[in-house]
Amino acid sequence: MPDMSDTLDLDATINMLKFVSRSVIDQTDLLTDADLAIGDGDHGIGMRRGFEGALEAMDATPPDSIENALKTVGTAIMSKTGGAAGAIFGTLFRAGSKPLAGRDVLDGEGFATFLDTGLEAVLKRGGVTEGQKTMIDAIAPAARAARRGADAGLRQAIAAAAAASQQGVEATRDMIATTGKARSLGERSLGHPDPGAISVSLILKAMQDFTAGA
């Protein structure tokens, strides 16, 4: 039976999402530089636009459910980030929020479900699979790790997902891009991590820091 102290209620979820937003915004330059290496150099400012929008949206109309909190973030990213990242991260949060409808707390299982569902939608939207050097290579292992750790509670699930996504980022270094702006680099993309994957790991790391401190 779940440890109720290891869950987030609506307020805490919102606070976590604000913390995530600020953490990603803080890493704008890191993301931009990663995208300069193998893309067009706008990933950092795109993610900043999205998460600034998310903060504004959550402040303007405080979400009334966990589902809506996640959806608000997704909608902001979808409309403010633009580019590949806007569609992908927007879809991740929006699609991932749906199965949480009606839930009052975010627990390990809910978190795993959020990632599973978001991943599925993102795979469909982007038409890529693992191994193509995209954020999928961070989110897919994260979703698997979260599912495995779900029973051990939210903190564990998030920590496992964060660690898996970080490994996923490292793994993208050894992949040759076959989609997105890095595709035409071919072997020259080797050695560089995928910017979108880094964003995934930053998001999950921020969630981990938040829940660890919570």
Added chain:
Amino acid sequence: MPDMSDTLDLDATINMLKFVSRSVIDQTDLLTDADLAIGDGDHGIGMRRGFEGALEAMDATPPDSIENALKTVGTAIMSKTGGAAGAIFGTLFRAGSKPLAGRDVLDGEGFATFLDTGLEAVLKRGGVTEGQKTMIDAIAPAARAARRGADAGLRQAIAAAAAASQQGVEATRDMIATTGKARSLGERSLGHPDPGAISVSLILKAMQDFTAGA
């Protein structure tokens, strides 16, 4: 009565003009740099085009008179140099050649007449007077010096003109341009010599070197 060894016949005049042409061509960079300082940086290549054209024209159809030799140079400059320098130096040589019609040798008086007549035409064409920081400030003192030295023979007349033009170049350093591309510099044109004036001095210096060695 004129010292007949101190004159140039047709062949020698042509050789002098070829020597002048090569000398100016050799100084392309110096002229370009002078024009970069206060103009648009094309004076050197313009003079090179003109004098390369003069060499070609004299080779293609060897001039049959001293008048035509000077006119050939003027026509080549007029059509190949372009810009202000093409019109000015073209006019100088073309107009200056006219009074030499029918003469078999170039002597001191003929040289002074060439400069006088050329200067007059150039003043009319360009609508400027001395002191406006143009090639006029080299050609006008040169014409006066040549006239004064005319009776002393061609070598003297040319040497005097060359020295005067060189002083003219130096004098342009202290003038503020009121015409041409340097005009809008105003006081900022101070300190820089006028490129067209430098060209005049190079032409006369080459004539001096040629006749000194002749």
Added chain:
Amino acid sequence: MANPKKVLNDPKQVVAEMIDGLVLANDGRVRKLPNHAAIVRTDLPDSKVALLIGGGSGHEPLFHGFVGRNMGDGAACGQVFAAPSPDIIYEAAKVVHRGKGILFLYGNYAGDNMNFDIAAEMLEDDGIDVRTVRVTDDVAAAPPERTHDRRGIAGDIYMIKIAGGAASELDTLDEVERVARKAVANVRSIGVAVAAGSIPETGKLTFELADDEIEIGMGAHGEAGVSRQKMKSADAIADELMEKVLSDLPFRAGDEVALMINNLGATTMMEMLIVNRRIRQILDSQGIKVHRSDVGTWLTVQEMAGFSVTLMRLDDELKRYLDMPAESLGYSRM
């Protein structure tokens, strides 16, 4: 290194301010949607197949400069080098729709594809018929058997011109789509980069090239090309670009083509005309006839130096739509 020197106000507001300036420069022929970064014609006929174009900003005059008579009916504008979001595309589509369906025409990039697809799904939910044609003219981006993986570069302009003409004259979305698909199947381009451009908001050059290097096949956001090499003569560059473009379709003796040389930003028209001279020698020698030429600045990558060459093989139908008069800020012809 100092940031590239640009005449800007707030680097975060470049797109918003650019759109204001663009609408004003159109002398009333277009307007901006009140709450979205989208441009639409003010003189739209009551009934026509709609043509919606769009993509990331920073490539001006592409795309938003090509809205006008016989060109795009509207354009969805993203941030610099970032596809527009679905809500912008959706709102613009709603406004330009005139009851006969909408053709989406844009360059083939993951970001554009996903955002336009999301918008298309929203519009289909509303019962509006949407077709999508993605421009895939960049031969440097993928081999011929994977044209669907190719980027859209300056072929966009001929595509907008043809689809714009077709959408003015033809009565059904099916027909307009058919013409656009034929055009995209016949257009091929390749670019060469000589110096990098920068994104205003980051102030960073999007790639680095040594003082004596060029990159053949570089994409419109600085994506890697097919080869980085030492600077060489205009003729040698033209030869290499043409070899790649001609062999791809392939273009053959007897073909009639439209030829575009497009400035990526800071290249002089003098250079492009010198390249044009060589390209025409090559086409002549291969028996390929040039029906029309366009040499100018239409798809830029900020201050990138370099240019691209586009060839489109024409038949009578494509000629008809390509040659229609056109009126827009970025491309206008009698």
Added chain:
Amino acid sequence: MANPKKVLNDPKQVVAEMIDGLVLANDGRVRKLPNHAAIVRTDLPDSKVALLIGGGSGHEPLFHGFVGRNMGDGAACGQVFAAPSPDIIYEAAKVVHRGKGILFLYGNYAGDNMNFDIAAEMLEDDGIDVRTVRVTDDVAAAPPERTHDRRGIAGDIYMIKIAGGAASELDTLDEVERVARKAVANVRSIGVAVAAGSIPETGKLTFELADDEIEIGMGAHGEAGVSRQKMKSADAIADELMEKVLSDLPFRAGDEVALMINNLGATTMMEMLIVNRRIRQILDSQGIKVHRSDVGTWLTVQEMAGFSVTLMRLDDELKRYLDMPAESLGYSRM
């Protein structure tokens, strides 16, 4: 410093090769004279007042890119930044002459003035009526009481458009000259340089600007402007340029104007549109109405970065000729 990176063959042949490429890019609408660097229309009507334009090369598409219907009938091309020689001008004039006299229209520079004047004298010897209108729109070049000392910059384009229209419609050289003189009396421009361009043959930048400096009022060959200052915001630059232009004519509330923002080479359209936004705010606040706008690349100074702003005060007659459709490589409008 390494030479500026350009896509060229022989730097001494740039003008000859550029002209070849330019003629080909015109799709048969112009030709080059066999032995002279001049471009003339192939579709010249049998009888009309002739308009001959021209000047130094290196400013493409100006001048030789503006030959065509309702634009120049011919253009005499000099070398880079050097006025064409009298023989080029004379031969071009002979070919475009259609029995009704010739208007010479060009920028006011010592070199152009002298070379065109020599050609005019030669033509007058042949009994051909020639009138000369020199464009003197650059307010930075001399104070208002010495407009005859001012340089011609982007005002050239509106002047060619108006004189081209007038020379197509009006029957006498007197009338065409009258319209052109009215236009030149009403046009004012000023430029700002952000980075220098270079002459291909010397490979040298024509001036130097520090990384954080701009020069207000710089001329189209890098001639000194009115003030060198630290880079500032687009709005602040626009404010300063407009202050100088508006106060010069002066333009007043109620005036109707044409507004051109011209790219000197490497500036992005995004920057120019952002500047346009501010300029329109200023014009609005002063009650000056914009009849038409042109934002693009017409008079360049090789790869110089920067732009110029041109305003022309219009009456009904000037509007009529300015708004006529036009067809040329460098400027075309429905």
